[in-house]
Amino acid sequence: AQSVTQLGSHVSVSEGALVLLRCNYSSSVPPYLFWYVQYPNQGLQLLLKYTSAATLVKGINGFEAEFKKSETSFHLTKPSAHMSDAAEYFCAVKGTGTASKLTFGTGTRLQVTL
Amino acid sequence: NAGVTQTPKFQVLKTGQSMTLQCAQDMNHEYMSWYRQDPGMGLRLIHYSVGAGITDQGEVPNGYNVSRSTTEDFPLRLLSAAPSQTSVYFCASSEQGFNSPLHFGNGTRLTVT
Numbered sequence: 001a002q003s004v005t006q007l008g009s010h011v012s013v014s015e016g017a018l019v020l021l022r023c024n025y026s027s028s029v030p031p032y033l034f035w036y037v038q039y040p041n042q043g044l045q046l047l048l049k050y051t052s053a054a055t056l057v058k059g060i061n062g063f064e065a066e067f068k069k070s071e072t073s074f075h076l077t078k079p080s081a082h083m084s085d086a087a088e089y090f091c092a093v094k095g096t097g098t099a100s101k102l103t104f105g106t107g108t109r110l111q112v113t114l
Numbered sequence: 115n116a117g118v119t120q121t122p123k124f125q126v127l128k129t130g131q132s133m134t135l136q137c138a139q140d141m142n143h144e145y146m147s148w149y150r151q152d153p154g155m156g157l158r159l160i161h162y163s164v165g166a167g168i169t170d171q172g173e174v175p176n177g178y179n180v181s182r183s184t185t186e187d188f189p190l191r192l193l194s195a196a197p198s199q200t201s202v203y204f205c206a207s208s209e210q211g212f213n214s215p216l217h218f219g220n221g222t223r224l225t226v227t
Contacts, residue, residue, distance in 0.1 A: 009154065032212045043118075043204055043218035044157075051213040090156060100145040100164070100208050101172075102216055106156040 002027040002095030004074075006105035014113055019063075019078040021108045023091030026072065032094040033074045034102065035065055039087045047089070050074060061085070086112045116140050120205050120219035127195040127226045135190040135222050137205030145208045146188040147172070147216070148180065150201040157204065163188055164210065195226045 007022040036044040048059025055067045091105040121136045147162035159172030163182040179191040206216040
Protein backbone atom coordinates (compact mmCIF):
# COMPACT_ATOMS: atom_id res chain seq x y z
CA ALA A 1 0.00 0.00 0.00
CA GLN A 2 1.14 3.51 -0.69
CA SER A 3 2.00 5.97 2.08
CA VAL A 4 3.66 9.31 2.67
CA THR A 5 5.83 10.57 5.51
CA GLN A 6 6.12 14.24 6.35
CA LEU A 7 9.25 15.12 8.29
CA GLY A 8 8.64 17.80 10.87
CA SER A 9 5.22 18.48 12.34
CA HIS A 10 6.10 22.17 12.83
CA VAL A 11 8.32 24.40 10.72
CA SER A 12 9.05 28.05 11.52
CA VAL A 13 10.59 30.48 9.05
CA SER A 14 11.10 34.22 8.91
CA GLU A 15 9.16 36.28 6.41
CA GLY A 16 11.17 36.36 3.19
CA ALA A 17 13.05 33.15 3.94
CA LEU A 18 12.96 29.92 1.98
CA VAL A 19 10.18 27.50 2.80
CA LEU A 20 11.02 23.78 2.61
CA LEU A 21 8.46 21.18 3.67
CA ARG A 22 9.53 17.57 3.32
CA CYS A 23 7.55 14.62 2.01
CA ASN A 24 8.74 11.11 1.26
CA TYR A 25 6.53 8.53 -0.34
CA SER A 26 6.34 4.78 -0.41
CA SER A 27 4.70 3.17 -3.41
CA SER A 28 5.32 0.04 -5.43
CA VAL A 29 4.12 1.75 -8.58
CA PRO A 30 4.72 5.23 -9.98
CA PRO A 31 2.75 7.42 -7.61
CA TYR A 32 0.42 10.34 -8.10
CA LEU A 33 1.40 12.93 -5.49
CA PHE A 34 -0.41 15.97 -4.19
CA TRP A 35 0.17 18.85 -1.79
CA TYR A 36 -2.77 20.46 -0.04
CA VAL A 37 -2.96 23.50 2.24
CA GLN A 38 -5.38 24.04 5.10
CA TYR A 39 -5.97 27.49 6.54
CA PRO A 40 -7.50 27.74 10.03
CA ASN A 41 -11.09 26.53 10.26
CA GLN A 42 -11.24 25.72 6.57
CA GLY A 43 -11.16 22.67 4.35
CA LEU A 44 -8.17 21.59 2.30
CA GLN A 45 -7.20 23.30 -0.95
CA LEU A 46 -5.07 21.80 -3.68
CA LEU A 47 -1.64 23.46 -4.03
CA LEU A 48 -0.21 21.27 -6.76
CA LYS A 49 -0.07 17.73 -8.11
CA TYR A 50 2.49 15.47 -9.76
CA THR A 51 1.24 13.20 -12.51
CA SER A 52 4.50 12.19 -14.24
CA ALA A 53 4.36 14.87 -16.96
CA ALA A 54 7.23 16.86 -15.41
CA THR A 55 9.37 16.38 -12.32
CA LEU A 56 9.18 20.04 -11.27
CA VAL A 57 5.61 21.04 -10.58
CA LYS A 58 4.48 24.62 -10.07
CA GLY A 59 1.44 25.32 -7.94
CA ILE A 60 -0.54 28.23 -6.63
CA ASN A 61 0.75 31.03 -4.39
CA GLY A 62 4.36 30.63 -5.61
CA PHE A 63 4.83 27.08 -4.32
CA GLU A 64 6.53 24.34 -6.27
CA ALA A 65 7.59 20.75 -5.67
CA GLU A 66 10.15 18.47 -7.27
CA PHE A 67 9.60 14.75 -7.75
CA LYS A 68 12.80 12.79 -7.14
CA LYS A 69 12.36 9.10 -7.79
CA SER A 70 15.86 8.19 -6.56
CA GLU A 71 15.07 9.78 -3.19
CA THR A 72 11.36 8.87 -3.16
CA SER A 73 10.71 12.50 -2.27
CA PHE A 74 8.29 15.25 -3.22
CA HIS A 75 9.39 18.23 -1.14
CA LEU A 76 7.44 21.50 -1.26
CA THR A 77 9.32 24.78 -1.57
CA LYS A 78 8.72 28.50 -1.87
CA PRO A 79 11.60 30.93 -2.34
CA SER A 80 10.25 33.67 -0.09
CA ALA A 81 7.76 33.11 2.72
CA HIS A 82 4.89 35.50 3.31
CA MET A 83 2.84 35.88 6.46
CA SER A 84 -0.19 34.63 4.57
CA ASP A 85 1.56 31.26 4.01
CA ALA A 86 1.04 30.32 7.66
CA ALA A 87 -1.14 27.20 7.49
CA GLU A 88 -0.99 23.42 7.69
CA TYR A 89 0.34 21.56 4.68
CA PHE A 90 -0.45 17.98 3.76
CA CYS A 91 1.30 15.68 1.33
CA ALA A 92 -0.86 12.92 -0.16
CA VAL A 93 -0.49 9.98 -2.54
CA LYS A 94 -2.62 7.84 -4.79
CA GLY A 95 -1.36 4.51 -5.97
CA THR A 96 -2.82 1.19 -6.95
CA GLY A 97 -6.33 0.07 -6.14
CA THR A 98 -9.40 2.26 -6.26
CA ALA A 99 -8.35 5.12 -8.50
CA SER A 100 -9.43 8.01 -6.34
CA LYS A 101 -8.39 6.92 -2.84
CA LEU A 102 -6.00 9.45 -1.39
CA THR A 103 -3.68 8.71 1.55
CA PHE A 104 -2.48 11.71 3.56
CA GLY A 105 0.60 12.42 5.60
CA THR A 106 0.29 13.71 9.15
CA GLY A 107 0.77 17.33 8.12
CA THR A 108 3.29 20.11 8.74
CA ARG A 109 2.25 23.35 10.39
CA LEU A 110 4.12 26.30 8.91
CA GLN A 111 4.68 29.34 11.10
CA VAL A 112 5.95 32.57 9.51
CA THR A 113 7.52 35.16 11.80
CA LEU A 114 8.48 38.78 11.26
CA ASN B 115 -20.27 27.38 -7.54
CA ALA B 116 -21.20 25.72 -4.25
CA GLY B 117 -18.72 22.83 -4.62
CA VAL B 118 -18.89 20.50 -1.60
CA THR B 119 -21.32 21.54 1.12
CA GLN B 120 -21.26 20.05 4.61
CA THR B 121 -23.82 20.53 7.36
CA PRO B 122 -23.80 21.19 10.23
CA LYS B 123 -20.58 23.12 10.88
CA PHE B 124 -20.59 22.33 14.58
CA GLN B 125 -22.31 19.64 16.63
CA VAL B 126 -22.21 18.49 20.24
CA LEU B 127 -23.54 15.03 21.07
CA LYS B 128 -23.87 13.00 24.22
CA THR B 129 -22.41 9.51 24.32
CA GLY B 130 -24.81 7.05 22.74
CA GLN B 131 -26.70 9.56 20.62
CA SER B 132 -26.89 9.14 16.86
CA MET B 133 -26.71 11.72 14.12
CA THR B 134 -26.12 12.19 10.42
CA LEU B 135 -23.52 14.48 8.88
CA GLN B 136 -24.69 15.73 5.53
CA CYS B 137 -22.54 16.15 2.42
CA ALA B 138 -23.64 17.34 -1.01
CA GLN B 139 -21.69 18.21 -4.14
CA ASP B 140 -22.85 19.91 -7.33
CA MET B 141 -19.93 18.99 -9.61
CA ASN B 142 -21.34 15.64 -10.79
CA HIS B 143 -18.37 13.84 -9.27
CA GLU B 144 -18.55 10.06 -9.16
CA TYR B 145 -16.17 9.68 -6.26
CA MET B 146 -17.04 10.87 -2.74
CA SER B 147 -15.36 10.20 0.57
CA TRP B 148 -15.36 10.99 4.26
CA TYR B 149 -12.24 11.72 6.30
CA ARG B 150 -11.70 12.50 9.93
CA GLN B 151 -8.93 14.83 11.05
CA ASP B 152 -7.28 14.46 14.44
CA PRO B 153 -4.23 16.35 15.77
CA GLY B 154 -0.97 14.71 14.73
CA MET B 155 -2.70 12.04 12.66
CA GLY B 156 -3.48 13.84 9.43
CA LEU B 157 -6.64 12.82 7.62
CA ARG B 158 -7.85 9.24 7.80
CA LEU B 159 -10.33 7.76 5.35
CA ILE B 160 -13.58 6.52 6.91
CA HIS B 161 -15.72 5.46 3.94
CA TYR B 162 -15.80 6.17 0.25
CA SER B 163 -18.04 5.70 -2.78
CA VAL B 164 -17.19 5.36 -6.45
CA GLY B 165 -20.76 5.97 -7.60
CA ALA B 166 -24.42 5.86 -6.63
CA GLY B 167 -25.26 2.59 -4.90
CA ILE B 168 -21.60 1.69 -4.25
CA THR B 169 -19.79 2.24 -0.95
CA ASP B 170 -16.72 0.76 0.67
CA GLN B 171 -14.77 0.99 3.90
CA GLY B 172 -11.68 3.06 4.38
CA GLU B 173 -9.04 2.98 7.08
CA VAL B 174 -11.26 3.73 10.13
CA PRO B 175 -14.85 2.64 9.36
CA ASN B 176 -15.97 1.31 12.76
CA GLY B 177 -18.89 3.20 14.27
CA TYR B 178 -19.89 4.87 11.01
CA ASN B 179 -22.32 4.03 8.21
CA VAL B 180 -22.75 5.57 4.78
CA SER B 181 -25.08 5.27 1.83
CA ARG B 182 -25.06 6.74 -1.67
CA SER B 183 -28.53 6.86 -3.16
CA THR B 184 -27.74 9.77 -5.51
CA THR B 185 -24.63 11.11 -7.20
CA GLU B 186 -24.90 14.36 -5.25
CA ASP B 187 -25.31 13.21 -1.65
CA PHE B 188 -23.15 11.12 0.65
CA PRO B 189 -24.32 11.26 4.29
CA LEU B 190 -22.27 9.86 7.17
CA ARG B 191 -24.15 8.32 10.09
CA LEU B 192 -22.86 7.91 13.60
CA LEU B 193 -24.89 5.06 15.08
CA SER B 194 -23.99 5.47 18.76
CA ALA B 195 -21.59 8.33 19.37
CA ALA B 196 -18.50 7.78 21.51
CA PRO B 197 -15.97 10.31 22.86
CA SER B 198 -13.37 8.75 20.53
CA GLN B 199 -15.40 10.12 17.63
CA THR B 200 -14.72 13.69 18.69
CA SER B 201 -13.02 15.03 15.59
CA VAL B 202 -13.30 17.26 12.55
CA TYR B 203 -14.99 15.50 9.65
CA PHE B 204 -14.39 16.37 6.02
CA CYS B 205 -16.30 15.28 2.97
CA ALA B 206 -14.47 15.33 -0.36
CA SER B 207 -15.32 14.51 -3.95
CA SER B 208 -13.52 14.13 -7.26
CA GLU B 209 -13.80 12.81 -10.75
CA GLN B 210 -12.59 9.26 -11.15
CA GLY B 211 -8.98 8.97 -12.17
CA PHE B 212 -5.52 8.89 -10.68
CA ASN B 213 -4.72 12.54 -11.39
CA SER B 214 -8.04 13.99 -10.28
CA PRO B 215 -7.67 16.06 -7.11
CA LEU B 216 -10.13 15.91 -4.24
CA HIS B 217 -12.39 18.89 -3.57
CA PHE B 218 -13.10 19.36 0.13
CA GLY B 219 -15.96 20.77 2.13
CA ASN B 220 -15.31 23.12 5.05
CA GLY B 221 -15.74 20.41 7.65
CA THR B 222 -17.96 19.55 10.60
CA ARG B 223 -16.50 19.89 14.08
CA LEU B 224 -18.05 17.20 16.28
CA THR B 225 -17.70 16.94 20.04
CA VAL B 226 -18.98 13.91 21.92
CA THR B 227 -19.30 14.31 25.67
